Amino acid sequence: MRVQVVIIGGGPAGMLLSHILGRAGIDVLVLERRARAHVLSRIRAGVLEAGTCEVLRKHGVGERLDREGEAHDGIRVLWQGAEKPFTIDTLAETGRPMTAYGQTKITEDLYAAHDPACVTLIENAEDVRLYDIESEAPYVTWIEDGAQKRADCDWVAGCDGFHGVSRRSIPESVRREYERVYPFGWLGVMSRVPPLEHISYAHHERGFALASQRGPNLARYYVQCAASDRVEDWSDDRFWSELLARLPEDEAGKVTTGPSIEKSIAPLRSFVSEPMRWGRLCLAGDSAHIVPPTGAKGLNLAVSDVHYLSEALIAHYRGDHGLIDRYSQTALARVWGAIRLSWWLTTFLHTFPEETEFERRLRQTDFDRLNNSPAARTDLAEQVVGLPL
Template sequence: MTPALSGQKPVDVPARTGVVIVGGGPSGLLLSQLLHLAGVDNVVLERRSRAYVLSRIRAGVLEQGTVDLLRKAGVGARMDREGLVHDGVEIAFHDRRLRIDLADLTGGRTVMVYGQTEVTADLYAARDAMGGTVLHEAEDVALHDLEGTQPFVTFRLGETVHRIDCDFVAGCDGFHGVSRQSIPADRLRQFEMVYPFGWLGLLADVPPVHEELIYAGHERGFALCSMRSPTRSRYYVQCGLDERVEDWSDDRFWEALAAHLPADIAARLVTGPSIEKSIAPLRSFVAEPMRFGRLFLAGDAAHIVPPTGAKGLNLAASDIHYLSEALIAHYRQGDEGGLAAYSDRALARVWKAERFSWWMTTTLHRFPDKGEFGARMQQAEFDYLASSRAAQTTLAENYVGLPY
């Protein structure tokens, strides 16, 4: 029996399980839930406390496929009650506005606005109800014998070192986690683009400025008007990588946001004290392959997208769809095909999402080194989008999510 850590109930650490899932964010918890429902034993290891995981402010736009997968996992009830279904999104460029009718352009597909924190809370509640094993504050996690037939994971809880033998390891522990770092450098290809700016985000209990999301390109830079509920809004403005949150008062943020938006939208902006402010750098990153022996990478452990296309959590969900199907087929039918194909299947969708997020980012942000020519290219891109149903359909199909 392991003593409680930061409020965690004492738990028995099993000597063996089917799948050790490293990372207790939404992707790891979703995989745990889907495997448990299929009768596949698993254990989740999370480096942070539950309170810390639930305090992280993240994305809030769910693709149709992600919504369907959460329902399949039995965690969609609160999402369906409280989430906001959006059948359109707005693109603004200077003082021009263009509504992309997602439902019309994609045969009825939509997105759901529902915060990642809420998804995580729903998954925790489901794991608790089913008696799932989620071990928090697991330090010094190390993965062993990944290319053999008997991998195992070691870690420390408090002062006690534990070992869990398993069949497979799922690396859902994010960009800085141990999973990808456990793959030898000569067995991994990594592709990266770091953007010369970041996003300054503010969360406030004020009504959204518009009933749908607005992505805005402006000579001052990019802005995004989003929401978490009818009374809570999430806003972003482009900022330099040398900026500090401490230098941004609420008043300065609201003034900058208004200056980035079309005049009619800015006039309706309701301001208020911030709940949270943070700066996020932007990067595109992919690691190939997403499998090394008995280790499978998923989510941010394998890829990062700039948040412009709202693809981060959604890409993690599609990874979990492919990986859960493959693992369940292995345990139920002894079918190894899904495991063998996992990396290629996941990466095919990853690169398409990377392309879309890169396109949204380059079209709407101000790049200091692109000059007047770059600005004219962005103008031409918006003009074409506004005049072409085919271009709008391409945007809509990617935004609601390409099929699994």
């Protein structure tokens, strides 16, 4: 095969990039190692920045978002010892809305919009390998139905996640990786019970907790747990007991408990790999960076990467090479802003093993400043809602 762009990965980043490039008349091949049904079965949350919604609407995949997305215009914090919940109203502070709309739905929308006339999508592509990415004639091989296939191309876009092949194709002598691994994880439980009315973050000396929603009768709750914990360590009774202990009494009284239908532990880390372009390979999404879920920035960063990369590639094929030459620098500026916010929120809302009274007093001082300073609330709201692309 001969195409202009090969995209590795058929998740939201890869499918959005292929959709935008295909609409611009660029010949695209997408290689996804799993079947479409598996990709669409992955349940993921999604709190979308205003800029993310604008990108989706601009490229014709915002109709369902506008119909089913729910306003999410604030951070509601239940702080141990505070008389009442503390809320940063991002819409009031910035004038820019945020929307709760699941990543799974975005992926469904993108697959539904997939146009085989513009984009070739190959599922179950095994053993993908990249060659000659430092040259102007890279190519990609994969195994399909037991036979090796090859595609020559101008560019490769690595949208295959943290464990994918793309980032590892950049030489170790070139690749710089930065990582912060947190000494705890999030134990998440899904239950078919009415959720709390508001999405709420809880800070408590026993650890962080989060109450969120997946539907009118589907609740998703999280509690901070030790990094060494296993799901088997947490019975439903233990989980609900710990969650209720970390919520204020009046909020705990509103929680409806029930059997879990899904339970998992997610480790927390901050990770960045630089550069995001090497030769004719460009990284986007989780292949280049990971953020803890505290700031809800993972999906939004993937969309901003795709926005910058698609504009750069379209401009390149029209004769302007400046954007593609600056892609890594442009994308990383936004990445590091999100890394910093997610790190701060994680530090602010969680308790750390063996933390000192000095650290606890600093955290309380940050909370008091947010309560008393309109400027501090606006600053945090601008970071949460996302600066314009």
